[in-house]
Amino acid sequence: MTEIKIQSTGDxxxxxxxxxxxxxxxxxxxxxxxxxxxxSCGNCKFxxxxxxxxxxxxxxxxWSERDLKRNKWLGCQARPNGPCTIKFRDLPAYxxxxxxxxxxxxxxxxxxxxxDISEFSxxxxxxxxxxxxxxxxxxxxGVEGARAYSMCNLPGEKVxxxxxxxxxxxxxxxxxxxxxxxxxxxxxxxxxxxxxREDVARDIVLMAGGSGLSPMVSIARGAFSxxxxxxxxxxxxxxxxxxxxxxxxxxxGPELAQKVTFTxxxxxxxxxxxxxxxxxxxxxxxxxxxxxLKNHEIYFAGPAxxxxxxxxxxxxxxxxxxxxxxxxxx
Ligand SMILES: Cc1cc2nc3c(=O)[nH]c(=O)nc-3n(C[C@H](O)[C@H](O)[C@H](O)COP(=O)(O)OP(=O)(O)OC[C@H]3O[C@@H](n4cnc5c(N)ncnc54)[C@H](O)[C@@H]3O)c2cc1C
Ligand code: FES
Numbered sequence: 509m510t511e512i513k514i515q516s517t518g519d520x521x522x523x524x525x526x527x528x529x530x531x532x533x534x535x536x537x538x539x540x541x542x543x544x545x546x547x548s549c550g551n552c553k554f555x556x557x558x559x560x561x562x563x564x565x566x567x568x569x570x571w572s573e574r575d576l577k578r579n580k581w582l583g584c585q586a587r588p589n590g591p592c593t594i595k596f597r598d599l600p601a602y603x604x605x606x607x608x609x610x611x612x613x614x615x616x617x618x619x620x621x622x623x624d625i626s627e628f629s630x631x632x633x634x635x636x637x638x639x640x641x642x643x644x645x646x647x648x649x650g651v652e653g654a655r656a657y658s659m660c661n662l663p664g665e666k667v668x669x670x671x672x673x674x675x676x677x678x679x680x681x682x683x684x685x686x687x688x689x690x691x692x693x694x695x696x697x698x699x700x701x702x703x704x705r706e707d708v709a710r711d712i713v714l715m716a717g718g719s720g721l722s723p724m725v726s727i728a729r730g731a732f733s734x735x736x737x738x739x740x741x742x743x744x745x746x747x748x749x750x751x752x753x754x755x756x757x758x759x760x761g762p763e764l765a766q767k768v769t770f771t772x773x774x775x776x777x778x779x780x781x782x783x784x785x786x787x788x789x790x791x792x793x794x795x796x797x798x799x800x801l802k803n804h805e806i807y808f809a810g811p812a813x814x815x816x817x818x819x820x821x822x823x824x825x826x827x828x829x830x831x832x833x834x835x836x837x838x
Contacts, residue, residue, distance in 0.1 A: 513593040514538070515557050523588050528564060529554070530583030531608060531696065539602035545584045545645060545656055545699055547571065548838035552583035559592030565653055569838075606637035606698055613695040615687055616667065622753055624674045625721065627660065628684065629667055632695060636663050640704040640730030641723045641807060643835065644668065644697025648680045654696065655680040656835075658723035658809065662733055668695065671722035702807065702833040704730045710805045710831070711741040713797070715789055715818060717810025718748060720837060725760060727807050732764045743769045743796075743804075747789030747814065750776040754784070771796075789814060790821040801825040807833045 509522045512529060523532035530552045533540040542552040547568030556579045563571065563585040571582050583596070613630040620626050638644075638659055645654035661669040675681045704727045712731060716724035728744055731737055746755060757770040773785045773792040785792050789810075793801070802825055808818050815834060822832055 510588045511591045512588060513558075513591070514598060515593050515595045517598060519598070525587070527587070528584055529561065529581075529586045529588060529592075529594065533583065534602070534604060534608050534699070537603055537607060539599040540583050540596055541599060541602050542584060542699070543836045544838050545643075546653065546838060547582055547585045549836040550582070551836075553580050554583050554586075554594045554596040555579055556581055556586075557593040557595050560589045561586040561592060562589060563587075602701060604642070604698060604700075605639060606635065608697050608699055609634055610694055610696045613668070613693055615689050615691045615693070617689055618685075618687070621671060621721075621755055621759060624753075625671055625718075625755070626674070626685065627669055627671050628657075628687075629669045630693075630695060632666060632668050636666050636668065638663050638668075638698035640726040641702050641833065642698035642700040642726075643723065644670075644695045644699065646670075646680070646684075647694045647696070648683045649693065651679045651683060656699070656837075658700075658720075658726065658835075659698070660722040660725040660729075662726065662729050668697075671725065673719040673721075700835050702809070702835045703727075704734075704807070705805060705833070706730075706734050706736060708805050709740070710803060711743070712736075713743045713745070713793065713801065713804045713806045715745045715747070715793060715806070715808035715810070717746075717789055717808075717814040718753070719811065720809030720814075721746065721755065723809045723835075724807060728760055728764060728768060732767060737764075737767045741769065742767065743771070745771050745773060745789055745793055747773045747775060747792075747810065750774060750778075751784070788817060790817040793818075794821050794825065797825070799825060802827045802831070805831050805833075809834060810837060812836065812838060 521536035550570035611634040616629045643658040657670040714724040
């Protein structure tokens with residue numbers, strides 16, 4: 509255990525040898541900004557004032573020589589080599605209601621949703637609280653670094669379910685898709701500020717692209733279970749390449765599937781436009797809502813290219829930034 513001091517306030521928190529400064533700060537209730545947790549977005553950069561740290565991931569894409577010269581480090585990758593003093597803005601918006609914990613988990617089952625997306629169900633030890641839309645870090649034996657996966661179910665059952673897309677040649681997904689029920693591993697969470705806002709009265713638009721399905725399913729389930737759909741509409745858009753990638757809205761559950769307006773958008777130019785909407789997800793949503801999009805609460809998840817296109821479309825439609833909720837998926 510090492511002590512980390514926040515320069516601006518003089519507050520301290522402890523960090524385990526094998527933990528990172530970001531996760532230790534969040535576990536102790538401090539609000540360090542972040543998004544991806546895997547070294548790719550750069551949102552967690554802090555200044556090292558005293559002491560020394562080592563990055564868990566030496567090739568972290570969001571870290572450069574310039575950062576090293578300015579003594580800036582990534583909170584999600586930095587491990588302290590001894591007591592440190594650091595500089596960052598402690599922001600309450602980044603404090604998770606359910607403080608993240610590392611917990612033991614056991615794989616219960618795997619069920620296919622499409623040819624390359626399956627739902628993995630893990631029994632977890634300890635507190636199971638999280639907010640719909642949040643994610644956890646799964647450590648897979650033999651894979652360097654944990655991977656982020658979003659829960660698709662609701663808390664309260666000591667089970668966390670994840671809808672995971674297989675990435676051909678992917679270090680973690682190739683192992684996960686070969687995993688047998690009963691396998692034990694470690695799950696660390698919950699993380700993310702892109703969770704369902706239950707107190708907002710606006711209608712909801714959800715946009716999921718491929719691997720972004722899981723958090724949007726959880727948000728839809730959370731909105732339904734909190735009674736939000738009694739007086740709000742929920743529009744669920746799912747973007748994928750071709751017909752083989754389509755999902756059945758019934759995976760939401762029979763009652764919820766009735767309450768949701770579900771639209772699939774196929775980006776493959778040769779897809780059958782008579783049976784499905786075709787085009788990129790952001791274009792389909794822009795065509796359906798136009799300027800009225802700014803009257804909705806918007807959540808989205810998926811590949812980085814899709815995320816950038818949705819952010820641009822939302823900006824051009826006049827959607828205020830605080831009505832957009834997403835994590836960078838890398
Ligand atoms: C916030 C968030 C939520 C996500 N939720 C989902 C989800 O619900 N479902 C889903 O299918 N996918 C999700 N992803 C994507 C997922 O985390 C993986 O990127 C994806 O499964 C590919 O992993 P892989 O190991 O199979 O592929 P690889 O190509 O082997 O690995 C790519 C990923 O691993 C990261 N990485 C590589 N080396 C390291 C290292 N040493 N330490 C840490 N990270 C490393 C890369 O940045 C990249 O994200 C999410 C990603 C993020 C950031
Ligand atoms: S780089 Fe650390 S949270 Fe994204």
